Amino acid sequence: MITINADSLKQLPSRKRATLLNNVCGLRSANLIGTRGVSTTNLAIFNSVIHLGSDPALIGVVFRPLTVERHTYDNIKEFKAFTINAVNQSIISKAHQTSAKFPENRSEFEAVGLTAQYREESHLPFVAESPIQLLCHFSKEHLLENGCVLVTATIESIYIQESALDDDMFVNHQLANSVAIGGLDAYYSVALEGRYAYATVDETPKLL
Template sequence: MHWTKEAIKALDFKFRLNLINSITGIKPANLIGTISESGTTNLAIFSSVVHLGSDPALIGFIVRPTGEIPRHTYQNIIANGLYTINHIHESFIERAHYTSAKFASEESEFDMCKLTEEYLAGWKAPFVKESKLKIAMEFMESIPLKRNNTIMIIGQVAHIFIDDIAVNDKGRIDLAALNDVGLSGLNRYYRLEEIAEHPYARVNELPDF
Protein backbone atom coordinates (compact mmCIF):
# COMPACT_ATOMS: atom_id res chain seq x y z
CA MET A 1 0.00 0.00 0.00
CA HIS A 2 1.06 3.56 -0.61
CA TRP A 3 -0.60 6.77 0.52
CA THR A 4 0.58 10.27 -0.32
CA LYS A 5 -0.03 13.24 1.98
CA GLU A 6 -3.03 14.16 -0.15
CA ALA A 7 -4.37 10.59 -0.14
CA ILE A 8 -4.03 10.39 3.63
CA LYS A 9 -6.04 13.59 4.01
CA ALA A 10 -8.79 12.14 1.79
CA LEU A 11 -9.12 8.90 3.75
CA ASP A 12 -12.22 8.08 5.77
CA PHE A 13 -11.88 9.82 9.16
CA LYS A 14 -11.89 6.67 11.30
CA PHE A 15 -9.56 4.80 8.94
CA ARG A 16 -7.11 7.72 8.95
CA LEU A 17 -7.31 8.02 12.74
CA ASN A 18 -6.50 4.34 13.23
CA LEU A 19 -3.77 4.33 10.59
CA ILE A 20 -1.85 7.38 11.82
CA ASN A 21 -2.24 6.40 15.48
CA SER A 22 -0.66 3.02 14.68
CA ILE A 23 2.22 3.82 12.32
CA THR A 24 4.66 4.78 15.08
CA GLY A 25 4.51 1.24 16.51
CA ILE A 26 4.11 0.22 20.13
CA LYS A 27 3.75 3.14 22.55
CA PRO A 28 3.96 3.16 26.35
CA ALA A 29 0.66 2.75 28.18
CA ASN A 30 0.38 4.89 31.31
CA LEU A 31 -2.27 6.26 33.63
CA ILE A 32 -1.82 9.86 34.72
CA GLY A 33 -3.34 10.71 38.10
CA THR A 34 -4.32 14.22 39.15
CA ILE A 35 -6.54 15.96 41.67
CA SER A 36 -8.68 19.07 41.26
CA GLU A 37 -8.71 22.11 43.51
CA SER A 38 -11.99 20.86 44.96
CA GLY A 39 -10.46 17.47 45.78
CA THR A 40 -11.91 15.32 42.98
CA THR A 41 -9.39 12.81 41.66
CA ASN A 42 -8.89 12.18 37.95
CA LEU A 43 -7.25 9.34 36.07
CA ALA A 44 -6.61 9.20 32.33
CA ILE A 45 -4.78 6.84 29.99
CA PHE A 46 -1.98 8.30 27.84
CA SER A 47 0.24 6.73 25.19
CA SER A 48 2.35 9.83 24.53
CA VAL A 49 4.59 9.73 27.62
CA VAL A 50 8.22 10.24 26.55
CA HIS A 51 11.65 10.48 28.20
CA LEU A 52 13.19 13.95 27.75
CA GLY A 53 16.36 13.73 29.83
CA SER A 54 17.95 12.03 32.82
CA ASP A 55 19.71 14.95 34.54
CA PRO A 56 17.45 16.55 35.48
CA ALA A 57 14.99 13.67 35.12
CA LEU A 58 12.34 15.06 32.77
CA ILE A 59 9.32 13.35 31.24
CA GLY A 60 6.87 14.82 28.75
CA PHE A 61 3.46 13.92 27.39
CA ILE A 62 0.99 15.41 24.94
CA VAL A 63 -2.43 16.81 25.83
CA ARG A 64 -4.93 17.15 23.03
CA PRO A 65 -6.60 20.52 22.29
CA THR A 66 -8.64 21.83 25.20
CA GLY A 67 -11.27 23.59 23.04
CA GLU A 68 -14.80 23.41 24.37
CA ILE A 69 -14.23 20.01 26.01
CA PRO A 70 -12.56 20.37 29.42
CA ARG A 71 -9.36 18.34 29.74
CA HIS A 72 -9.40 17.51 33.43
CA THR A 73 -5.82 16.21 33.48
CA TYR A 74 -4.51 19.45 32.00
CA GLN A 75 -6.67 21.66 34.21
CA ASN A 76 -5.60 19.87 37.39
CA ILE A 77 -1.89 19.95 36.55
CA ILE A 78 -1.98 23.66 35.81
CA ALA A 79 -3.98 24.29 38.99
CA ASN A 80 -1.72 22.52 41.49
CA GLY A 81 1.45 21.51 39.66
CA LEU A 82 1.48 17.86 40.75
CA TYR A 83 0.60 14.60 39.02
CA THR A 84 1.56 10.93 38.83
CA ILE A 85 2.48 8.54 36.03
CA ASN A 86 1.55 4.90 36.58
CA HIS A 87 2.46 1.94 34.34
CA ILE A 88 -0.35 -0.28 33.11
CA HIS A 89 -0.10 -4.06 33.54
CA GLU A 90 -1.99 -6.98 32.04
CA SER A 91 -4.05 -7.43 35.21
CA PHE A 92 -6.00 -4.18 34.74
CA ILE A 93 -5.89 -3.32 31.02
CA GLU A 94 -9.67 -3.12 30.64
CA ARG A 95 -10.14 -0.86 33.66
CA ALA A 96 -7.29 1.38 32.51
CA HIS A 97 -8.68 1.60 28.98
CA TYR A 98 -12.07 2.85 30.10
CA THR A 99 -10.57 5.84 31.92
CA SER A 100 -10.58 7.39 28.42
CA ALA A 101 -14.37 7.74 28.58
CA LYS A 102 -15.62 11.32 28.97
CA PHE A 103 -16.76 11.29 32.58
CA ALA A 104 -18.16 14.42 34.23
CA SER A 105 -15.76 16.59 36.23
CA GLU A 106 -17.33 15.50 39.53
CA GLU A 107 -16.86 11.80 38.69
CA SER A 108 -13.55 10.13 39.51
CA GLU A 109 -12.22 7.56 37.05
CA PHE A 110 -10.78 5.72 40.05
CA ASP A 111 -14.33 5.06 41.26
CA MET A 112 -15.92 4.57 37.85
CA CYS A 113 -13.26 2.12 36.62
CA LYS A 114 -12.67 0.33 39.95
CA LEU A 115 -9.03 1.36 40.39
CA THR A 116 -7.57 2.23 43.77
CA GLU A 117 -6.23 5.61 44.84
CA GLU A 118 -2.96 5.48 46.74
CA TYR A 119 -1.07 8.33 48.41
CA LEU A 120 2.68 7.98 48.95
CA ALA A 121 5.46 10.22 50.31
CA GLY A 122 2.94 12.93 51.19
CA TRP A 123 2.20 13.47 47.49
CA LYS A 124 -1.12 15.24 46.95
CA ALA A 125 -1.81 13.69 43.54
CA PRO A 126 -3.09 10.09 43.59
CA PHE A 127 -1.11 7.06 42.47
CA VAL A 128 -2.69 3.86 41.13
CA LYS A 129 -2.26 1.21 43.80
CA GLU A 130 -2.50 -1.60 41.24
CA SER A 131 0.52 -0.26 39.35
CA LYS A 132 3.97 -1.66 40.19
CA LEU A 133 5.83 1.32 38.71
CA LYS A 134 4.66 4.75 39.84
CA ILE A 135 6.26 8.14 39.32
CA ALA A 136 5.50 11.39 41.18
CA MET A 137 5.84 14.38 38.85
CA GLU A 138 6.31 18.11 39.38
CA PHE A 139 4.99 20.31 36.57
CA MET A 140 7.76 22.36 34.91
CA GLU A 141 6.29 23.91 31.77
CA SER A 142 3.73 23.58 29.01
CA ILE A 143 4.65 24.10 25.38
CA PRO A 144 1.87 24.76 22.84
CA LEU A 145 2.40 22.99 19.52
CA LYS A 146 0.95 25.30 16.91
CA ARG A 147 0.69 22.72 14.12
CA ASN A 148 -2.20 20.85 15.73
CA ASN A 149 -3.03 22.90 18.85
CA THR A 150 -1.83 20.19 21.22
CA ILE A 151 0.25 20.93 24.33
CA MET A 152 3.39 19.23 25.56
CA ILE A 153 3.48 19.00 29.34
CA ILE A 154 6.98 18.72 30.79
CA GLY A 155 7.55 17.57 34.34
CA GLN A 156 10.41 16.60 36.61
CA VAL A 157 10.55 13.28 38.43
CA ALA A 158 10.17 13.76 42.19
CA HIS A 159 9.72 10.15 43.37
CA ILE A 160 9.90 6.69 41.81
CA PHE A 161 8.18 3.66 43.35
CA ILE A 162 8.91 0.32 41.72
CA ASP A 163 8.62 -3.37 42.53
CA ASP A 164 12.00 -4.71 43.70
CA ILE A 165 11.93 -7.64 41.27
CA ALA A 166 12.02 -5.32 38.26
CA VAL A 167 15.31 -3.42 38.76
CA ASN A 168 18.73 -5.01 38.30
CA ASP A 169 22.04 -3.91 39.83
CA LYS A 170 22.69 -1.62 36.85
CA GLY A 171 19.41 0.24 37.24
CA ARG A 172 17.79 -1.37 34.23
CA ILE A 173 14.06 -2.08 34.50
CA ASP A 174 12.59 -5.41 33.41
CA LEU A 175 9.23 -4.41 31.98
CA ALA A 176 8.30 -8.02 31.28
CA ALA A 177 8.71 -8.88 34.97
CA LEU A 178 6.16 -6.17 35.73
CA ASN A 179 3.75 -7.54 33.08
CA ASP A 180 3.76 -4.10 31.47
CA VAL A 181 1.72 -3.58 28.31
CA GLY A 182 2.21 -1.43 25.24
CA LEU A 183 -0.42 0.31 23.16
CA SER A 184 -0.92 0.53 19.40
CA GLY A 185 -3.38 3.07 18.09
CA LEU A 186 -6.09 3.87 20.59
CA ASN A 187 -7.25 0.47 21.77
CA ARG A 188 -4.93 -2.44 20.90
CA TYR A 189 -2.72 -3.69 23.71
CA TYR A 190 0.42 -5.82 23.47
CA ARG A 191 2.57 -7.81 25.87
CA LEU A 192 6.18 -6.70 26.28
CA GLU A 193 8.98 -9.25 26.06
CA GLU A 194 12.71 -8.58 26.11
CA ILE A 195 14.35 -10.24 23.09
CA ALA A 196 17.87 -8.76 23.08
CA GLU A 197 20.39 -6.63 24.96
CA HIS A 198 23.35 -4.93 23.30
CA PRO A 199 26.22 -2.86 24.70
CA TYR A 200 26.58 0.89 24.19
CA ALA A 201 27.31 1.37 20.48
CA ARG A 202 30.84 2.54 19.62
CA VAL A 203 32.19 2.93 16.10
CA ASN A 204 35.38 1.01 16.91
CA GLU A 205 33.40 -1.91 18.31
CA LEU A 206 31.05 -2.61 15.41
CA PRO A 207 30.19 -6.33 15.08
CA ASP A 208 30.85 -8.21 11.88
CA PHE A 209 27.25 -8.02 10.65
Protein backbone atom coordinates (compact mmCIF):
# COMPACT_ATOMS: atom_id res chain seq x y z
CA MET A 1 0.00 0.00 0.00
CA ILE A 2 1.16 3.56 -0.70
CA THR A 3 0.74 5.92 2.25
CA ILE A 4 -0.12 9.55 1.57
CA ASN A 5 -0.49 11.58 4.73
CA ALA A 6 -1.68 15.16 5.19
CA ASP A 7 1.88 16.51 4.86
CA SER A 8 2.67 14.67 1.65
CA LEU A 9 -0.72 15.70 0.28
CA LYS A 10 0.24 19.35 0.83
CA GLN A 11 3.54 18.80 -1.03
CA LEU A 12 1.82 17.45 -4.16
CA PRO A 13 1.51 19.87 -7.11
CA SER A 14 -2.05 21.27 -7.00
CA ARG A 15 -3.29 19.46 -10.14
CA LYS A 16 -2.08 16.09 -8.90
CA ARG A 17 -3.58 16.75 -5.45
CA ALA A 18 -6.90 17.67 -7.05
CA THR A 19 -6.86 14.55 -9.23
CA LEU A 20 -6.13 12.30 -6.27
CA LEU A 21 -8.75 13.86 -4.00
CA ASN A 22 -11.38 14.00 -6.76
CA ASN A 23 -11.01 10.28 -7.34
CA VAL A 24 -10.16 8.71 -4.02
CA CYS A 25 -13.67 8.60 -2.54
CA GLY A 26 -14.98 6.57 -5.45
CA LEU A 27 -17.17 7.01 -8.50
CA ARG A 28 -19.92 9.57 -8.74
CA SER A 29 -23.07 9.97 -10.76
CA ALA A 30 -22.97 11.69 -14.14
CA ASN A 31 -25.76 14.17 -14.76
CA LEU A 32 -26.53 17.10 -17.00
CA ILE A 33 -28.36 19.98 -15.37
CA GLY A 34 -30.68 21.85 -17.70
CA THR A 35 -31.83 25.38 -16.90
CA ARG A 36 -33.50 28.30 -18.53
CA GLY A 37 -31.50 31.53 -18.55
CA VAL A 38 -32.54 35.08 -19.30
CA SER A 39 -31.41 34.86 -22.94
CA THR A 40 -31.21 31.13 -23.72
CA THR A 41 -31.17 27.59 -22.33
CA ASN A 42 -28.18 26.25 -20.40
CA LEU A 43 -26.79 22.77 -19.93
CA ALA A 44 -23.81 21.66 -17.80
CA ILE A 45 -22.36 18.41 -16.50
CA PHE A 46 -22.29 17.78 -12.73
CA ASN A 47 -20.84 14.89 -10.72
CA SER A 48 -22.20 16.07 -7.37
CA VAL A 49 -25.91 15.26 -7.60
CA ILE A 50 -26.76 13.30 -4.47
CA HIS A 51 -29.84 11.70 -3.00
CA LEU A 52 -30.67 13.32 0.36
CA GLY A 53 -34.03 11.86 1.28
CA SER A 54 -37.14 10.16 -0.02
CA ASP A 55 -39.95 11.86 1.92
CA PRO A 56 -39.89 14.58 0.72
CA ALA A 57 -37.91 13.58 -2.35
CA LEU A 58 -34.82 15.71 -1.79
CA ILE A 59 -31.59 15.94 -3.76
CA GLY A 60 -28.47 18.06 -3.43
CA VAL A 61 -26.03 19.57 -5.93
CA VAL A 62 -22.66 21.03 -4.96
CA PHE A 63 -21.54 24.16 -6.78
CA ARG A 64 -17.96 25.36 -6.86
CA PRO A 65 -17.27 28.72 -5.14
CA LEU A 66 -19.20 31.55 -6.75
CA THR A 67 -16.03 33.50 -7.57
CA VAL A 68 -16.59 33.24 -11.35
CA GLU A 69 -19.76 33.16 -13.49
CA ARG A 70 -21.88 30.11 -12.64
CA HIS A 71 -24.73 30.09 -15.14
CA THR A 72 -26.48 26.99 -13.79
CA TYR A 73 -26.47 28.37 -10.25
CA ASP A 74 -27.64 31.83 -11.38
CA ASN A 75 -30.47 30.33 -13.45
CA ILE A 76 -31.63 28.11 -10.60
CA LYS A 77 -31.73 31.09 -8.26
CA GLU A 78 -33.62 33.15 -10.86
CA PHE A 79 -36.19 30.58 -12.02
CA LYS A 80 -36.22 28.26 -8.97
CA ALA A 81 -36.29 25.09 -11.05
CA PHE A 82 -34.05 22.86 -13.17
CA THR A 83 -33.84 19.46 -14.81
CA ILE A 84 -31.43 16.62 -14.05
CA ASN A 85 -30.64 14.25 -16.90
CA ALA A 86 -28.57 11.07 -16.50
CA VAL A 87 -25.60 10.73 -18.83
CA ASN A 88 -25.50 7.42 -20.67
CA GLN A 89 -22.88 5.85 -22.89
CA SER A 90 -24.23 7.36 -26.11
CA ILE A 91 -23.75 10.98 -25.01
CA ILE A 92 -20.53 10.95 -22.97
CA SER A 93 -18.44 13.21 -25.20
CA LYS A 94 -21.25 15.71 -25.72
CA ALA A 95 -22.00 15.75 -22.01
CA HIS A 96 -18.34 16.35 -21.19
CA GLN A 97 -18.17 19.21 -23.68
CA THR A 98 -20.86 21.12 -21.73
CA SER A 99 -18.22 21.78 -19.07
CA ALA A 100 -16.49 24.27 -21.39
CA LYS A 101 -16.98 27.93 -20.49
CA PHE A 102 -19.63 28.90 -23.01
CA PRO A 103 -20.81 32.53 -22.87
CA GLU A 104 -24.13 33.12 -21.13
CA ASN A 105 -25.97 33.81 -24.40
CA ARG A 106 -24.86 30.57 -26.11
CA SER A 107 -26.91 27.44 -25.47
CA GLU A 108 -24.84 24.32 -24.74
CA PHE A 109 -27.68 22.24 -26.24
CA GLU A 110 -26.91 23.62 -29.70
CA ALA A 111 -23.19 23.95 -29.08
CA VAL A 112 -22.67 20.26 -28.25
CA GLY A 113 -25.54 18.77 -30.28
CA LEU A 114 -27.99 17.58 -27.62
CA THR A 115 -31.76 17.92 -28.05
CA ALA A 116 -33.77 20.16 -25.73
CA GLN A 117 -37.10 18.52 -24.92
CA TYR A 118 -39.99 20.40 -23.31
CA ARG A 119 -42.77 18.83 -21.29
CA GLU A 120 -46.24 20.22 -20.82
CA GLU A 121 -45.92 21.37 -17.26
CA SER A 122 -42.57 23.10 -17.60
CA HIS A 123 -40.64 25.62 -19.69
CA LEU A 124 -37.40 23.92 -18.65
CA PRO A 125 -35.23 21.99 -21.08
CA PHE A 126 -34.76 18.24 -20.58
CA VAL A 127 -32.17 16.27 -22.55
CA ALA A 128 -34.15 14.13 -25.00
CA GLU A 129 -31.27 11.63 -25.34
CA SER A 130 -31.18 10.95 -21.58
CA PRO A 131 -32.94 7.80 -20.25
CA ILE A 132 -33.58 9.24 -16.76
CA GLN A 133 -34.84 12.79 -16.35
CA LEU A 134 -35.96 14.71 -13.26
CA LEU A 135 -37.76 17.99 -12.78
CA CYS A 136 -36.56 19.70 -9.58
CA HIS A 137 -37.59 22.77 -7.60
CA PHE A 138 -35.07 24.86 -5.67
CA SER A 139 -35.45 24.49 -1.90
CA LYS A 140 -32.46 26.01 -0.03
CA GLU A 141 -28.76 26.77 -0.35
CA HIS A 142 -26.08 26.00 2.20
CA LEU A 143 -22.65 27.66 2.18
CA LEU A 144 -19.91 25.13 2.90
CA GLU A 145 -16.69 25.94 4.77
CA ASN A 146 -14.62 25.85 1.55
CA GLY A 147 -16.79 28.34 -0.33
CA CYS A 148 -18.75 25.69 -2.25
CA VAL A 149 -22.54 25.89 -2.13
CA LEU A 150 -24.83 22.92 -1.58
CA VAL A 151 -28.17 23.56 -3.26
CA THR A 152 -31.00 21.36 -2.09
CA ALA A 153 -34.06 20.76 -4.24
CA THR A 154 -37.22 18.70 -4.30
CA ILE A 155 -37.97 16.23 -7.08
CA GLU A 156 -41.27 17.16 -8.73
CA SER A 157 -41.38 14.65 -11.60
CA ILE A 158 -39.43 11.64 -12.79
CA TYR A 159 -39.30 10.49 -16.42
CA ILE A 160 -37.62 7.17 -17.02
CA GLN A 161 -37.06 4.79 -19.91
CA GLU A 162 -39.51 1.92 -19.33
CA SER A 163 -36.95 -0.84 -19.76
CA ALA A 164 -34.76 0.62 -16.99
CA LEU A 165 -37.47 0.49 -14.31
CA ASP A 166 -38.30 -2.78 -12.55
CA ASP A 167 -41.73 -3.59 -11.07
CA ASP A 168 -40.43 -2.81 -7.56
CA MET A 169 -39.33 0.66 -8.79
CA PHE A 170 -35.68 -0.33 -8.85
CA VAL A 171 -33.84 1.82 -11.38
CA ASN A 172 -31.47 -0.42 -13.31
CA HIS A 173 -28.55 1.74 -14.37
CA GLN A 174 -26.98 -1.06 -16.37
CA LEU A 175 -30.07 -1.27 -18.58
CA ALA A 176 -30.16 2.53 -18.85
CA ASN A 177 -26.50 2.42 -19.95
CA SER A 178 -25.76 5.04 -17.31
CA VAL A 179 -22.14 6.00 -16.79
CA ALA A 180 -20.28 6.97 -13.63
CA ILE A 181 -17.56 9.60 -13.26
CA GLY A 182 -14.12 9.37 -11.69
CA GLY A 183 -12.87 12.85 -10.85
CA LEU A 184 -13.52 15.28 -13.68
CA ASP A 185 -12.45 13.37 -16.75
CA ALA A 186 -12.88 9.60 -16.38
CA TYR A 187 -16.12 7.98 -17.48
CA TYR A 188 -16.92 4.39 -16.47
CA SER A 189 -19.67 2.10 -17.69
CA VAL A 190 -21.62 0.34 -14.93
CA ALA A 191 -22.44 -3.34 -14.50
CA LEU A 192 -24.91 -4.67 -11.95
CA GLU A 193 -23.18 -7.30 -9.81
CA GLY A 194 -26.33 -8.19 -7.86
CA ARG A 195 -28.96 -6.92 -5.45
CA TYR A 196 -28.93 -8.12 -1.86
CA ALA A 197 -31.72 -8.66 0.65
CA TYR A 198 -31.97 -6.36 3.68
CA ALA A 199 -29.01 -7.26 5.92
CA THR A 200 -29.72 -8.70 9.35
CA VAL A 201 -27.19 -9.57 12.07
CA ASP A 202 -27.71 -13.33 12.18
CA GLU A 203 -28.21 -14.19 8.53
CA THR A 204 -25.67 -14.58 5.75
CA PRO A 205 -25.94 -12.09 2.86
CA LYS A 206 -28.65 -13.23 0.46
CA LEU A 207 -28.81 -12.34 -3.23
CA LEU A 208 -32.26 -11.39 -4.43
